[in-house]
Amino acid sequence: MEAVVAVFIPIVLFLVIGIIIVTFIYFRSRERQMLIEKGLSAEDIKLFFEQKKDPYALLKIGIISIFFGLGLGLGMLSGDEEVWMPMSIFVFTGVGFVIANILGNKLRKQYQSNII
Numbered sequence: 001m002e003a004v005v006a007v008f009i010p011i012v013l014f015l016v017i018g019i020i021i022v023t024f025i026y027f028r029s030r031e032r033q034m035l036i037e038k039g040l041s042a043e044d045i046k047l048f049f050e051q052k053k054d055p056y057a058l059l060k061i062g063i064i065s066i067f068f069g070l071g072l073g074l075g076m077l078s079g080d081e082e083v084w085m086p087m088s089i090f091v092f093t094g095v096g097f098v099i100a101n102i103l104g105n106k107l108r109k110q111y112q113s114n115i116i
Contacts, residue, residue, distance in 0.1 A: 032045070035048065054104070054108075055108075055111065056103075056104045056107050056108065059100070059103070059104065059107075060100035060101070060103075060104050061100075063096050063099055063100040063103065064093065064096040064097055064100050065096075066096065067092040067093055067095055067096025067099070068089065068092065068093045068096060070092050071088040071089040071090070071091060071092025071093055072085070072088075072089055074088045074092070075087070075088035075089055
């Protein structure tokens with residue numbers, strides 16, 4: 001029985017990953033198709049996708065990773081790892097998300113005011 005389960009785990013894993021990739025490609029092409037149907041020019045479509053990108057995405061990921069690492073490290077340093085480690089990971093990661101969001105919004109407003 002365990003051998004059968006061990007065979008199905010990679011199969012299900014690859015199926016799920018494949019479904020996610022196909023869904024992503026489908027919705028991305030559907031979005032572009034809708035923009036073309038609206039009658040937007042190539043320059044308008046390019047401008048739409050440039051506005052959609054977040055120039056501070058890597059900064060946000062870095063801040064969240066730093067706080068996750070701090071939470072993991074402090075959780076491991078605490079005496080009772082069963083309680084403090086999960087709590088510190090979630091708390092510090094949550095604080096990292098909040099700080100990354102606030103900083104990203106602040107930098108985005110600065111960026112947009114410099115463009116205009």
